[in-house]
Amino acid sequence: MSAAFREAVVDLDAVTANVARLRELVGTEHVMAVVKANAYGHGAVECARAALAGGADWLGVADVAEGLQLRAAGIEAPVLAWLHDPDEDFAAAVAAGIDVGISSRAQLEAAAAAGAVDAPAFVQLKLETGLSRNGVPASEWEAVVARAHELEQSGTLVVRGLFSHVSNASPADDRAAIAAFSRGIEQAEAAGLRPELRHIAASAAALSLPESRFNLVRLGLAVYGLSPFGADSAAELGLRPAMTLRGRVAAVRRVAADTGVSYDYTYRTTAETTLALVPLGYAEGIPRHASSRGPVSIGGRRYRVSGRVAMDQFVVDVGDAEVAVGDEVVLFGDPATGVPGADDWAEAADTINYEIVTRLGGRLRRSYRGGPA
Ligand SMILES: *Cc1c(COP(=O)(O)O)cnc(C)c1O
Numbered sequence: 001m002s003a004a005f006r007e008a009v010v011d012l013d014a015v016t017a018n019v020a021r022l023r024e025l026v027g028t029e030h031v032m033a034v035v036k037a038n039a040y041g042h043g044a045v046e047c048a049r050a051a052l053a054g055g056a057d058w059l060g061v062a063d064v065a066e067g068l069q070l071r072a073a074g075i076e077a078p079v080l081a082w083l084h085d086p087d088e089d090f091a092a093a094v095a096a097g098i099d100v101g102i103s104s105r106a107q108l109e110a111a112a113a114a115g116a117v118d119a120p121a122f123v124q125l126k127l128e129t130g131l132s133r134n135g136v137p138a139s140e141w142e143a144v145v146a147r148a149h150e151l152e153q154s155g156t157l158v159v160r161g162l163f164s165h166v167s168n169a170s171p172a173d174d175r176a177a178i179a180a181f182s183r184g185i186e187q188a189e190a191a192g193l194r195p196e197l198r199h200i201a202a203s204a205a206a207l208s209l210p211e212s213r214f215n216l217v218r219l220g221l222a223v224y225g226l227s228p229f230g231a232d233s234a235a236e237l238g239l240r241p242a243m244t245l246r247g248r249v250a251a252v253r254r255v256a257a258d259t260g261v262s263y264d265y266t267y268r269t270t271a272e273t274t275l276a277l278v279p280l281g282y283a284e285g286i287p288r289h290a291s292s293r294g295p296v297s298i299g300g301r302r303y304r305v306s307g308r309v310a311m312d313q314f315v316v317d318v319g320d321a322e323v324a325v326g327d328e329v330v331l332f333g334d335p336a337t338g339v340p341g342a343d344d345w346a347e348a349a350d351t352i353n354y355e356i357v358t359r360l361g362g363r364l365r366r367s368y369r370g371g372p373a
Contacts, residue, residue, distance in 0.1 A: 006247045006280050006364050010042045012050040013370030014242040014334075018225050019054025021238045026206050028213045030197065032058035032080065034220035036066055041285075041360045042224055042243055045073040046368050051223055052077050053372035060218050064088060067098040080124055080161075083134065090114035094121045099160055101126050103134040105144055108151070115156040123148070124161035124197065127184040129177040131167050141184055145191040152193070161197030162188055166212065168204045168228070178212055204228040207237065226353045231335055231343035241341060243357055244333035245364075248326050249298070250313070251277040261315050262307030267292055269317060276323045280331065281312040285359035287349035294348045295340035297330040298323055302340070332356070 023031050033051035035044045048059050048070055059075070061067045062083040070079055081093060082101030091114045093100050099122045100111045108123070115121030125148060128135030136144045151157040164181045166174040181200050188195065199216040201209070206217035207228075221227070225241035227234035234241065253275050261267040261275060269275075276298065282288045286309050294305040296316055306317040316329070335341040342353045349356070 004246075004248070004365055004367070005250075006284060007245075008041070008360055008364050008366045009244045009246065009369060010046065010366060011240070011242050011244070011369045012046055012372070014225050014240040015042070015047050015050035015223060016054035016370075016372065018223055018239050018242070019051045019056050019219075022206075022219055022222055023055045025237065026213055026217050026219075028206075028215055028217050030058055030199075030216035031056045032060045032199070032216055032218045033223050034060040034202070034218050035070070036060065036062040036220070037358050040220060040224050040354065041357045043366050043368065044069060045075065046371060047223070047242075048073075048075055048077070050371055056219075056223075058216065060220075064090070064093045064098060064100070068092060068096055071096045071098070082124075082126065082163075090121060094119065097122075099124055101163070102144075102148075103128075103136060105136075105140065105147065108144060108148060108157075112151045112154075112157045117155040120155060121157045122160045123157055124163055124195075125159060125188070127162065127164045127181060129164040129166070129180040129184070129200070130173065131165055131177075133165070135164060138180065138184070142187055142191070145188040145193055148188075149192040159188075159193050159195050161199065161216075162193075162195045163198070163218075164200045165202065166200060166205050171209060174205055174209055174212060178209075221354055224357065225334070226342055226357070231341045231353075234343075235336060240336070241332075241334045243342070244339070245280075245331040245360065246333070247278055247280050247329050247331075249276045249323060249329055250279045250325065252323055252325055253277075260307075261317070262291075263310060264308060267307030267315075267317070274318050274320065274323060275306070276316045276318050276327075276329070277313055278316060278329050278331075279313050280364075281310050281314060281362075283311045283362035284364045285361050286314070286331070287345070287351065287356070287359075289350060290345060290348040294331070295344050297339040298327055300338065 033056035039047035111121040126135040198214040201212035203222040205212035
């Protein structure tokens with residue numbers, strides 16, 4: 001691989017292999033690959049195809065617009081979208097065959113209005129079970145499932161699934177949410193609904209709490225080879241990080257001891273040394289919070305960012321190593337290959353691996369390796 005100036009290289013074969021491995025681990029009838037937010041920064045269309053090749057049979061997105069982007073690329077697999085504009089017109093979703101996640105009575109009516117007897121709206125009803133985000137509150141659930149059944153009888157709407165989402169606060173909290181969800185399923189069935197899908201688990205619960213799996217799990221982070229439980233856990237689960245973030249050294253200078261580096265001179269050299277300039281900055285989503293902390297690999301050796309991460313660039317003190325303009329700099333990739341991982345950057349920036357990969361953008365080029373034929 002010859003390095004590009006600023007580049008995120010996504011290994012689509014890793015995505016495919018991760019999904020296959022996850023299917024094996026969870027053993028559920030259905031697996032939904034969550035490709036919202038441009039597949040956590042990895043490229044939605046490319047990763048959706050790679051995940052389907054690995055055995056995912058559903059795709060999950062937050063916004064309907066993200067689902068429409070998949071359809072525009074020719075992806076025909078089932079898609080669920082669950083977070084909507086208050087004035088969302090679900091006609092486009094229904095026309096594109098995208099399932100609409102329903103979190104309120106108003107959304108249920110809007111979805112039914114977008115459906116017709118010869119082209120019903122497919123919906124999945126979301127019950128709020130403790131996270132305090134969206135979802136129908138337990139107090140309104142019986143009325144909503146009764147109305148959904150009525151609409152189903154009228155033919156404009158089909159309830160394909162029931163779902164919820166857990167907090168990961170603790171196994172006990174997640175078990176309480178699962179119990180509340182199970183009661184919600186019983187109430188829906190008592191109201192006459194016969195939904196084909198029931199799901200509550202994302203990566204963390206799916207991997208750690210078997211009773212959360214029902215007949216579908218919604219997997220995001222793990223699909224990209226990262227674990228909600230940290231770097232060692234991803235490797236132990238047999239998952240491979242799909243993304244390598246890299247660039248090329250744009251300048252090198254030899255400087256004396258006590259030379260200030262980058263804005264505010266928060267870093268000063270302690271001896272004569274070589275400084276390498278790396279052309280990625282917070283415009284690309286490199287966290288400024290990782291100033292003087294974020295790890296990089298150059299020529300197979302580990303260094304840290306020296307001083308402030310700026311908008312377009314940061315500097316690395318490489319000592320007396322022979323680093324030249326054009327050399328490859330890896331910010332993170334698969335730790336099994338000796339480079340830092342997204343988890344190392346998460347630690348350096350006091351955040352989570354999810355945010356490190358998802359926030360990448362700016363002038364970064366994405367390129368792909370492998371992938372389904
Ligand atoms: C983002 C999201 C997921 C995927 O979560 P991961 O922890 O990345 O697996 C699943 N379900 C919902 C509702 C989500 O918003």
